[in-house]
Amino acid sequence: MTTSLAPHLPAARRSPGSYALVDAVTMLRRTLLHVVRYPGLSVFTIGAPVVVLLLSVFVFGGTLGAGLPGGSAGGRGAYLAYVVPGILALTIAGTAGGTAITVAMDMTEGVTARFRTMAISRGAVLAGHVLGGTVQALLAVVLVLGVGVLVGYRPEAGPGHWVALVGVVLLVALAVSWVGVGMGMQARSVETASNLPLLLTFLPLLGSGFVPTASLPAGMRWFAEHQPFTPVTETVRGLLLGSPAAPDLLLALAWCVVLTALGLVWSLRLYERRSLR
Template sequence: MPTYVLRDSMTMLRRNLRHLSRYPSLAVMLIAIPVVFLLLFVYVFGGTLGAGLPVHGGGTRADYLTYLVPGIWIMTVSSVANGTAVAVAIDQTGGMFARFRTMDIARVSVLAGHVLGAVIRTVLALAVMIVVAVLLGFRSDAGLVGWLGAAGLVLLLAFSFTWLTVAMGLAAGSIETASNTPLVLMVLPIVSSGFVPTEQMPVGLRQFAEHQPFTPIIETLRSLTSGAPVGSEGWFAVGWCVVIGAVGYLWSRRQLGRVPTR
């Protein structure tokens, strides 16, 4: 049984990669949004926000770039996951899931193909973001272990959040709804420590920012890429990813079971 699931999942992955090659404009759009945010915050707000960083004498635009990059990576993951919700909704509203249910394939492989395809797109998008950040002046003091840890955490986050957006796409009644529902995943990184330190926020907003999933994930990435100790934030980051992934997977399986056979 596991062999059949893996085989069918690889077939569905190839299908999703073919769709990516046929519609490159969608991939460009998903990457362009985080790039625009990076350029906007570095060159428009970077001087002012950098001066407010908790470093001796205030930070510079370059310091703010280093501070900002982990949050932009999270927005990149969220952007790709948002596109996956739309792709799933297209399959559902177009009757593809109903057709797949009549075929002798592992049912979960239909969803797994979307998830694996999204993870590959995330890797490509993050590679572009890293190149852009380096060109802007981003530098890291982390060693190989730190970068491997950061890569592992980002991949875990991409896997978890994609399952969640797959469920959102299945639960949406239309493509428009599927494109709007996951936008919260792009808003939450802004209300976290991704763009400004939570210490500078009003009390109520600060408490929300410190206890939502993105803040420990961003802080862990920031520590890993700077060579600083991770501390307990790392466990919270991994825990949030596991919980979100489990909820997304179970919700997706439940929604897939409700797709009518045509």
């Protein structure tokens, strides 16, 4: 499977790293083909945040916008500008569910077991799911942001801010995808694979994505200010506004490193444990 897609180099001259890279690209292509053939998960991943965006703005936006600092004159428009970064964070978090389900499908249908018997890098099998989830997250963010623009959102970001925003989205999506892979491997069935990712989906809701953390009760406010998606949301919000986001950016990057490391170690340990059975 891998040799037909490998670069045309003599086997003796190819390093283990080049094999792993080719295998990862092969697994990524397989994941993307799976998305095309079974588009239901992708439609839900994009459709749910769009519905939440429209409900938040057109149903609750007038009242919530008036309650924002300096938002009394803006109303619904002020809330649209505030909530879009939170919806984008919610969109990225939601992709973990799709990743977990596809991983669980491979585990329960014996596909992963078959890969273990083939000359394929074990890390590449997991990396294919991670890269596929990251690509889906980036596309979902673009589409949701496009809907936000259609309903009146106007980013003020400059070229540098847009470059930084893409980098942040990719890193957060990579971290979420690794955690999603671990959750999918932990699930006992495809039906239960979407349960654990719900924890990630709730985090943007319990942060600064929809209301300022200062408006929350004391205990909830402490949690909101110290969970991963609050600095992510604030970084995205600052970049879209074209303002400096250095303190929140550093904290968001730190959380990306922590989540990626945890997801990577968790996924590899589960993979190795299953391999010994």
